[in-house]
Amino acid sequence: MRSLIKRARIVDPASEKDFLGDLYFSEGKLTAIGEDLFHMAAQADEIFDANGLIAAPGLVDMHVHLRDPGFTQKEDVFTGCRAAAAGGVTSLLAMPNTRPAMDTPETVRYLLEKSEGADAHVYTAACITKNLEGTELTELEALREAGAIAFSDDGRPVVDTRCLLEALKRAPELGMTVTAHCEDLYLAAGGLMNEGILSQKLGIPGIPSAAEDCGTAREIAAAASVGAPVHICHVSTKGSVALIRDAKRRGVKVTAETCPHYLLLTEESLAKQDADYRMNPPLRTEADRQALLEGLKDGTIDAISTDHAPHTPEEKADFGKAPNGSIGMETSLAASLTALDGILTLSQIVEKMSWNPAKILGIPAGTLKLGADADVVLFDPTLEWVVNENALHGKSRNTPFKGMHLKGKVIATFLQGRKVFDARRQ
Known part of the structure; x- marks a missing residue:
């Protein structure tokens, strides 16, 4: 053609x-x-x-849950990539919290082979630890040879810091990126939204900012101790922004991403107790939102991803019992353009959503150079348009931007x- x-x-x-x-x-x-x-x-x-x-170069979304294998009632490779195409995403990194988890070469090959012919380039992260349990390393070399390009236990932090350190040391030797879900599970346990005045008013268990900040500090300290790079996922707090900014100034090889929902929405959206607004980390305060905008502006935050996390309407029907997560690939560009109007230039927004994530992952994407x-x-x-969740192209409808202009x-x-x-x- x-x-x-x-x-x-x-x-x-x-x-x-x-x-x-x-x-x-x-x-x-x-x-x-x-x-x-x-x-x-x-x-x-x-x-x-x-x-x-x-x-512009096709967007590179470095944080996507395709739910394949194991949860294809929520999404699969082809429906996920169809949603990606509708959002301008041409390359994506699939997260490994599937069933079975992406912790064996066979599962990695399954996903990559299945994605042939889909409407986006599918790359995958493989698990750092077996079955995402945080205590025993996977066969990192075998996973790379099967085609994985990154390591992550996304959805959970790597509980055993020795495992994390070993993965951080070995990943660069394999040409791989470690992407880190930063969370103190003890502080976050049982929480459904940001801990603060609103959660207390609603009587809903909260997740304090410290849960993320402690996790971010640990990952930065671990990477600095071995001189290895680390990528921090879905930053949501002003504390994490400050930690990453300080680490970069000290020469730590840290990069970071945030998501459009943290740029446009705050914990106030949870007042309606609609589970489509529940994700992890949760929507935070206006002060956190402003800190994220400033972090994007000054280069502390390198990339914008979606943490696209499909769930069925039945799962999301009960606010207290629903799983965390929201979809986002189809709305990511529009939400980012809306949130960052007057803050970043158009070129800077494209850079955060295409070229920078491609560089972090080391993939051939994010450019309009001849021969690419x-x-x-x-x-x-x-x-201008209004988000109609029933007109989206994936399987699930759990968008936090529904009805938004x-x-x-x-x-x-x-x-x-x-x-x-x-x-x-x-």
């Missing part, structure tokens, strides 16, 4: 480009980029008029030159 995208504003932070022009791709690769590629129109099988649209895969998202940064809409997504989403045909 040969395609010509005409008259787009091309934004590519990896090559520091931001100009009005055209993109041409053939055989799945970007083969020409310039201010006017009219002379190539005759060679194109399709011409896409992108006047008024942004053309033709993974492209076209979006209208000014188009967002600004910025994905119009089309291309994966290696193949159009995997086109809003004009919906």
